[in-house]
Amino acid sequence: MSNEQRDRLPISFTLNDQPMRVEIDPAERLLDVLRYRLGLTGTKEGCAEGECGACTVLLDGLPVDSCLVPAYQVRGRRVETVESLDAESLATYHASGATQCGACTPGVVMTASWIVRHPEVLGRGSVRELMAGNLCRCTGYDGIIEGIEDAIPDRGGA
Amino acid sequence: MLRREGLSKLTGRERYVDDLPVDDVLWGATVRSPEPRGRIAEIRYSPTVDWSEFVIVDHTDIPGRNAVYLIEYDQPALAPGYVRHVHEPVLLLAHPSREAVRRAAREVEVIVEPDPPVLDFRIDPGPPLVQYGVDNVLKRLSILKGDVERALSAAPIVVEGVYETGAQEHVYLETQGMLAYLDGDVLVIKGSMQCPYYVLKALKPALDRTEAGIRVIQTPTGGGFGGKEEFPSMVALHAGLLALKSGRPVKLIYDRPEDMVATTKRHPSRIRHRTGVDEDGRLLAQDIEVVMDGGAYVTLTPVVLSRSMIHAAGPYSCDNVRILGRAMFTNSVPFGAFRGFGNPQAHFALERHMDVIAHTLGMDPAELRRINLIRDGQTTATGQVIRDGVDRIRNLDRALELSGVERRRREHWLFNAEHRYLRRGIGMAAFYHGAGFTGRGEVMLDSRVQVEGRADGRAEVLCASVEMGQGQITAFVQLAAARLHYDPDDILIAEPDTQRVPDSGPTVGSRTVMVVGRLVERACDDLRRRLGLGEGLGGDELKRAIADWHASHPGERLLGSARYEPPPGIAWDEEHYRGDAYGAFGWAAQVAEVEVDLRTYEVQVRDFVSVQDVGTVINPTLARGQVQGGVAQGISWALLEHCAFQNGALANGQLTNYLIPTSADLPPIRVEFSEVPYEHGAQGAKGIGELPLVGSAPAVLNAVAVAVGRQPTEIPLTPERLMALLDDPVPPAKRRESDL
Numbered sequence: 047m048s049n050e051q052r053d054r055l056p057i058s059f060t061l062n063d064q065p066m067r068v069e070i071d072p073a074e075r076l077l078d079v080l081r082y083r084l085g086l087t088g089t090k091e092g093c094a095e096g097e098c099g100a101c102t103v104l105l106d107g108l109p110v111d112s113c114l115v116p117a118y119q120v121r122g123r124r125v126e127t128v129e130s131l132d133a134e135s136l137a138t139y140h141a142s143g144a145t146q147c148g149a150c151t152p153g154v155v156m157t158a159s160w161i162v163r164h165p166e167v168l169g170r171g172s173v174r175e176l177m178a179g180n181l182c183r184c185t186g187y188d189g190i191i192e193g194i195e196d197a198i199p200d201r202g203g204a
Numbered sequence: 205m206l207r208r209e210g211l212s213k214l215t216g217r218e219r220y221v222d223d224l225p226v227d228d229v230l231w232g233a234t235v236r237s238p239e240p241r242g243r244i245a246e247i248r249y250s251p252t253v254d255w256s257e258f259v260i261v262d263h264t265d266i267p268g269r270n271a272v273y274l275i276e277y278d279q280p281a282l283a284p285g286y287v288r289h290v291h292e293p294v295l296l297l298a299h300p301s302r303e304a305v306r307r308a309a310r311e312v313e314v315i316v317e318p319d320p321p322v323l324d325f326r327i328d329p330g331p332p333l334v335q336y337g338v339d340n341v342l343k344r345l346s347i348l349k350g351d352v353e354r355a356l357s358a359a360p361i362v363v364e365g366v367y368e369t370g371a372q373e374h375v376y377l378e379t380q381g382m383l384a385y386l387d388g389d390v391l392v393i394k395g396s397m398q399c400p401y402y403v404l405k406a407l408k409p410a411l412d413r414t415e416a417g418i419r420v421i422q423t424p425t426g427g428g429f430g431g432k433e434e435f436p437s438m439v440a441l442h443a444g445l446l447a448l449k450s451g452r453p454v455k456l457i458y459d460r461p462e463d464m465v466a467t468t469k470r471h472p473s474r475i476r477h478r479t480g481v482d483e484d485g486r487l488l489a490q491d492i493e494v495v496m497d498g499g500a501y502v503t504l505t506p507v508v509l510s511r512s513m514i515h516a517a518g519p520y521s522c523d524n525v526r527i528l529g530r531a532m533f534t535n536s537v538p539f540g541a542f543r544g545f546g547n548p549q550a551h552f553a554l555e556r557h558m559d560v561i562a563h564t565l566g567m568d569p570a571e572l573r574r575i576n577l578i579r580d581g582q583t584t585a586t587g588q589v590i591r592d593g594v595d596r597i598r599n600l601d602r603a604l605e606l607s608g609v610e611r612r613r614r615e616h617w618l619f620n621a622e623h624r625y626l627r628r629g630i631g632m633a634a635f636y637h638g639a640g641f642t643g644r645g646e647v648m649l650d651s652r653v654q655v656e657g658r659a660d661g662r663a664e665v666l667c668a669s670v671e672m673g674q675g676q677i678t679a680f681v682q683l684a685a686a687r688l689h690y691d692p693d694d695i696l697i698a699e700p701d702t703q704r705v706p707d708s709g710p711t712v713g714s715r716t717v718m719v720v721g722r723l724v725e726r727a728c729d730d731l732r733r734r735l736g737l738g739e740g741l742g743g744d745e746l747k748r749a750i751a752d753w754h755a756s757h758p759g760e761r762l763l764g765s766a767r768y769e770p771p772p773g774i775a776w777d778e779e780h781y782r783g784d785a786y787g788a789f790g791w792a793a794q795v796a797e798v799e800v801d802l803r804t805y806e807v808q809v810r811d812f813v814s815v816q817d818v819g820t821v822i823n824p825t826l827a828r829g830q831v832q833g834g835v836a837q838g839i840s841w842a843l844l845e846h847c848a849f850q851n852g853a854l855a856n857g858q859l860t861n862y863l864i865p866t867s868a869d870l871p872p873i874r875v876e877f878s879e880v881p882y883e884h885g886a887q888g889a890k891g892i893g894e895l896p897l898v899g900s901a902p903a904v905l906n907a908v909a910v911a912v913g914r915q916p917t918e919i920p921l922t923p924e925r926l927m928a929l930l931d932d933p934v935p936p937a938k939r940r941e942s943d944l
Contacts, residue, residue: 085225086216087216087222088216088217090378091459092377093460095859097858098377129216132215133214139214143825143828144214146833147377147673148214148424148426149377149427151213175867178869181377181864182377183375183377184377185829186836187867
């Protein structure tokens with residue numbers, strides 16, 4: 047098919063603190079490059095239109111929906127995925143029941159880690175409001191919100 | 205205990221079906237009907253595509269019977285020349301490129317000569333529209349108790365009402381997906397599902413294979429809610445057909461729009477109540493008619509109708525009850541299992557109607573419920589005597605107390621008087637849900653569980669129940685560890701694999717912990733018995749005994765097993781729908797507080813209290829999560845989730861215009877358990893998964909009714925519908941700071 051013949055585009059970026067170089071299709075989404083070229087399947091596709099947040103990654107430290115990011119746009123930038131998080135940093139979510147089926151979870155914990163790293167954003171809204179970009183169908187959100195609040199240093203977190 | 209697979213999910217290591225690396229894989233896609241009803245006249249393949257690159261499967265490639273079998277053989281796997289709903293599968297494609305196959309699926313045109321479709325289940329069809337039986341009735345049932353006509357004509361007050369509920373999409377965050385490949389002669393199916401043995405049951409006749417020729421393995425499942433009860437059989441069959449024809453592994457993964465438009469939804473309903481009461485509010489007669497939209501094929505509809513009707517008279521004692529029900533064929537995507545399985549529809553109508561009765565009598569709705577709630581020794585609509593020690597009145601009062609109802613009502617009165625545009629109100633619902641299969645259903649399932657004592661002394665639970673987020677793995681680890689006096693780390697839970705685990709029934713109906721969990725306990729006991737150890741023995745002593753047994757039985761397996769046995773004294777008359785419908789019921793009361801904005805017609809739920817009796821709570825964190833998640837789905841079914849059907853097809857099949865709640869749309873959901881143990885459930889547990897959803901929509905709508913002083917009868921109560929209900933809106937006046 048003609049689209050398969052398009053030129054490959056080599057890109058370099060920082061992925062989970064490691065330099066990464068990969069050849070992509072110019073039309074590819076960051077989500078597909080992560081999942082299908084690099085095997086980082088922690089990041090999930092939930093809706094492919096920026097509604098659900100299951101594909102959330104951090105781009106230069108800010109949460110973005112990787113289904114909406116053309117992969118070439120991450121050239122020279124810093125991408126962090128759920129694979130960069132260690133179990134210790136996730137303990138409060140584990141204890142609060144923040145994950146049930148787990149399909150929204152990688153996106154949830156990426157947004158959550160942004161809040162926890164930058165608690166000053168809570169001046170712009172509560173945890174409940176700041177998490178509104180990540181849909182969860184299992185928990186009703188209370189377990190997620192409790193886990194984030196427990197992880198924030200001033201609020202009982204480490 | 206923390207969730208067993210929790211860290212695997214939190215770190216993104218959990219591998220769902222689309223995450224599995226597969227060499228040489230083909231990607232599948234489904235070509236669907238554009239029309240709700242008609243003959244397939246032609247299939248046109250666009251000349252812009254090189255079709256020689258594609259594997260193409262149609263109904264002639266089905267080696268066995270062209271049906272997705274569960275209750276009936278009526279639903280084709282691939283339309284054999286005639287279609288009965290929009291998005292009905294017609295053709296399957298596969299190609300090495302995921303993008304290419306999705307593009308190609310749009311380049312096939314299915315030309316249908318349309319016949320007139322049935323699109324409204326509430327209207328009796330004329331002869332040209334009849335497509336099932338003689339009247340399009342998929343199932344008709346009745347429940348009779350006492351003499352309703354006599355009681356109604358003698359009743360001093362009769363209150364009538366008609367209530368409607370819409371369809372609801374599951375929106376599990378992981379879409380439907382299957383991987384199929386051949387391992388020698390065995391077709392292996394791996395994927396997202398609630399019921400591995402249902403998939404096996406559907407594949408055998410369609411693929412003309414024996415049980416030995418098909419191996420179904422559940423992969424970690426990203427939410428189900430009933431949406432992965434029967435539909436995965438279709439996806440598995442399609443993936444299997446492509447794998448058989450191509451000889452290569454095939455992944456068939458739905459994207460969100462396809463998942464939303466093509467899969468089952470909650471049954472829309474219209475329920476009519478005619479209720480006789482005396483001046484004190486005592487229920488004298490309940491005359492109830494339940495009508496459901498079944499969609500284009502039978503799927504699970506008869507069973508959904510049955511559960512809906514059994515619960516339709518609610519958790520109340522009434523001597524004269526008549527419940528007549530039918531499910532109608534329509535040329536719509538088939539409706540199917542969804543958390544609550546017909547009971548949320550029943551309780552929306554009933555509990556909304558109870559508030560209408562209270563309003564008619566000028567009574568406190570809580571008092572109306574207190575008077576009529578079933579006391580131990582009284583009977584349900586089917587004549588089942590309830591004697592479980594649960595204090596249903598206390599649970600209602602506890603929910604009201606936690607909500608601060610007295611104080612709130614005073615505050616709302618002042619608030620509503622002060623505010624021009626904002627109205628607050630508080631509402632409640634009392635409800636119940638039978639756990640496990642109905643009537644003799646559990647006996648028919650004949651569920652089995654094994655617990656294997658492994659050579660290293662650890663124990664492995666072998667069953668077909670699946671983890672889909674609800675906590676089955678963790679609960680079973682806890683149950684087995686407690687029974688064997690083991691550390692939880694020494695309990696393994698086998699991957700659900702039909703060639704390795706026995707059939708312990710489907711993961712549905714709030715039956716997993718109560719019914720299958722009890723089998724886990726009994727299989728643990730059997731393991732101990734096989735080693736000659738007495739009751740209560742376990743731990744290191746058991747581990748040593750297991751190791752010794754293996755030393756003297758090299759190469760053999762040590763299996764404890766259990767098979768379902770009904771609790772004593774349970775009797776069900778399937779023909780007359782009389783008797784003990786369920787072994788146990790969960791009971792609950794919920795209170796919602798809402799604020800309605802009369803400018804935007806938005807409803808915000810400000811507070812929600814849920815008091816649940818689910819027997820013994822096995823894991824408080826997981827149980828609380830089940831209740832909060834179920835309530836969230838019920839709130840959004842009541843207010844947000846509008847399935848807009850056009851010509852029998854979902855017109856808003858995207859998360860952009862089909863809304864499910866964000867964190868900001870929901871209040872904290874406050875949960876309290878009242879734990880009255882059920883002696884035949886694991887550790888005293890009853891079902892939990894469905895109950896919380898059942899009474900959420902009526903609590904919210906009852907609060908809205910109080911807030912706005914009108915009686916809404918239809919959900920979802922979207923802003924548009926609320927605007928229509930309040931045809932006399934508060935006139936605009938000077939804007940006040942306090943309204944903003």
